[in-house]
Amino acid sequence: MNDDPRSHGLWESSAPAAPATRELEGDLQADVVILGAGFTGCSAALHLAQRGVRAIVLEKNDIGFGGSGRNVGLVNAGMWVMPDELPRVLGAEYGERLLTQLGEAPSVVFDLIERFAIDCEVTRTGxxxxxxxxxxxxxxxxxxxxxxxxxxxxxxxxxxxxxxxxxxxxxxxxxxxxRAGTIQPLAYVRGLAKAAIELGASVFIRSAALRREDVSGRWKISTARGSVTAGCVLLATDVYSTDIGAAIKNEQVRLPYFQLATAPLSERVRQSILPERQGAWDTKQILSSFRLDRSGRLIFGSVGALRGGGAQIHRDWSRRELIRLFPQLGDVAIDHEWFGMIGMTADALPRLHIHDRQVFSISGYNGRGIGPGTVMGRNLARLALGDVSIHDLPLPVTDVSPASLRTVKEAFYEVGAQLAHFTGARI
Ligand SMILES: Cc1cc2nc3c(=O)[nH]c(=O)nc-3n(C[C@H](O)[C@H](O)[C@H](O)COP(=O)(O)OP(=O)(O)OC[C@H]3O[C@@H](n4cnc5c(N)ncnc54)[C@H](O)[C@@H]3O)c2cc1C
Structure with a gap:
């Protein structure tokens, strides 16, 4: 995507093609306009289209350009925060609702995959x-x-x-x-978009939402070459937000996370690593994740950005760490490498905002966006449909507030990961 092999790496080369879409040109009307074609936006569009509502998605880049097309593919059933902590932080009512929805989130994802026959390498072994x-x-x-x-x-x-x-x-x-499992994340988000389009939604790529204006009580969202006017606006741009979504981005601290994928492993070696194909990660503060894909590649990831001087430090460390964990890998070739930014909020919980009349956003999944993004997209759709009130959702409404010391923390994450990986796994 964007001619950058380090943005979506293996996922770009193994995902089925994205549905045919084009840039928005001209002025359109819709019931709901959704900004961002990741898990949240595509799930919202699909759930709206299932109910016959005219939904239009505007995506600045391509479907799955943000975290949705770069991630590890772990379909988790919770957040980083301990389960008992949620009711303590959010209050009993919101906390219990959020726990219920997060617990169900993997099965919501797996049901959508099955119902819409989304070809995304799904495994359901946990x-x-x-x-x-x-x-x-x-x-x-x-x-x-x-x-x-x-x-x-x-x-x-x-x-x-x-x-x-x-x-x-x-x-x-x-x-x-x-309850959990793994997917090919770019294939999943493309599949959600395809299903939404088949049910009547429209997705326009290369169509950044630049401005929002009130036109006789409806919202006109303008792009470089067109506009969509709708009664309701759903912002699903998360930490990759630009232009009119920038405030959402600024309330999150970006944590870089990279992944490397080996060449397909021999049958003997692939049977010795995660033989039941669970996705895995560890409890370290600078954590590592590992899983296999359908073609038997081992995908290994950790905190860090593959750019500048850090790139080689992370590559060298990964090779040492991989051999420490799985000596049977030997001198296996690394065929793909890529990285993306995980958006972290101050309390590691997502945010629900009302930006204006009928303008809503949910964002900030803290590295847990597949299940939560899918169910929060469904929540946004239900809100737009009027099926639920904002107070029925599993998150309280909060004001958008910029993260404190954001740039300092981001530099700390990037340099901290380099230092940890420079010294790590040498002994
Ligand atoms: C490297 C990495 C690994 C991860 N691993 C996992 C994992 O294993 N499991 C898990 O559950 N989660 C994981 N996550 C988190 C998860 O990917 C995100 O939480 C999730 O993708 C967020 O989905 P979203 O749809 O809200 O936002 P995104 O997928 O980021 O989509 C937002 C979209 O909005 C678009 N956009 C921005 N501004 C505008 C605008 N002005 N107009 C129109 N479009 C705009 C962007 O181009 C982008 O495509 C990972 C994230 C990363 C980066």
Whole structure:
């Protein structure tokens, strides 16, 4: 995308083609105009189109250009925040609603994939949160306890079972979340967009929303060569926001995250790593993630941006770390590399905003956007349809407030990851 092999990497080369779309030209009318064609915007469009509502999506770049086309593909059932913490932070009513929706989010994703026959390499064998050291083990034990108390299908694994499922002895334990799974994220978001279009929605790419004006009680959203006028505006531009969505971007701190994909592994080696094909990540503060794709490539990721001097540091560290975890990889070739920005909010929870009359946004998934983005897109659609009131949603309405010390924190993340990876896995 954008002729940059480091933006969407493997996903760009293995995803089915995007549905045919073009730039907006001329002036159109709609019931709802949606800005941003990621999981949130495409899910909103699909849920609106299913109800026969005329929805138009304006996307600045291409479908899946933002986090949705770059991510690891872990379809999780929660946030980073511990389950019991949500009601404490959001209050019992919103916290419990959010936990319920997050818990159901993977099955919402899997149901959409099935119903609309989205070809996106879906696996439904769960995810593994792998414990590094005693502290990591304590963390996943507590997570397991809190989820199990809520009746969630999660299991704490230790000893030989961890070694068998992950393929390494490096972890003290693992939390297997059977609600979760993996997808090819760009293929999924393209599939959502295709399904929405087939049901009557329109998606315009290369059509940045530049201005919003009130025209006789409706909102006119202007792009460089056209406009859409609608009764309701849904902003789904998240941390990749520009122009009229910029305020949403500024309330998040961008955490860079890169991924490398090996050449397809031999049958013998691929059976020795994640043989049941769970997606995995670890409990380290500068965490690593790993999973296989349909063609048997190992995809390994961690915090950092593949640019400037950092790129080689992250590549060298990844190779050392991969061999430490899975010596059987030997001198495997790395075929793809890419990175993107994860938007982090101050309390690691998403934000619901009312920007104006009938102008709403939900953003800030803190690296958990597949399930949450899909269900929040559905929530935005229900709100636009008038099926629910804003107070029925699982998040309280807050004011948009810029993140404090954003640029300092972003520099800290980038340099911190370089330092950690420069010294890491040398011994
Ligand atoms: C490297 C990485 C790894 C991740 N891994 C995971 C994971 O494994 N599991 C998980 O659940 N989540 C993961 N995430 C998080 C997840 O990808 C995001 O939370 C999610 O993609 C957000 O979806 P969205 O639709 O809200 O926004 P995006 O997907 O970012 O879409 C926003 C879109 O808005 C467009 N846009 C911006 N401004 C305008 C404008 N003015 N007009 C029109 N369009 C505009 C952008 O071009 C973009 O396409 C990861 C994120 C990254 C970056």
């Amino acid at each position: 995810t593994l949160h792998c414990a590094v050291g005693r502290r990591g083990l304590e963390e996943i034990k507590e997570r397991a306890r809190q989820w199990q108390a809520r009746g969630a299908d999660v299991v704490l694994l230790v000893g030989k079972e961890v070694e068998r499922l992950v393929g390494t002895q490096r972890y003290e334990g693992a939390l297997l979340d059977r």
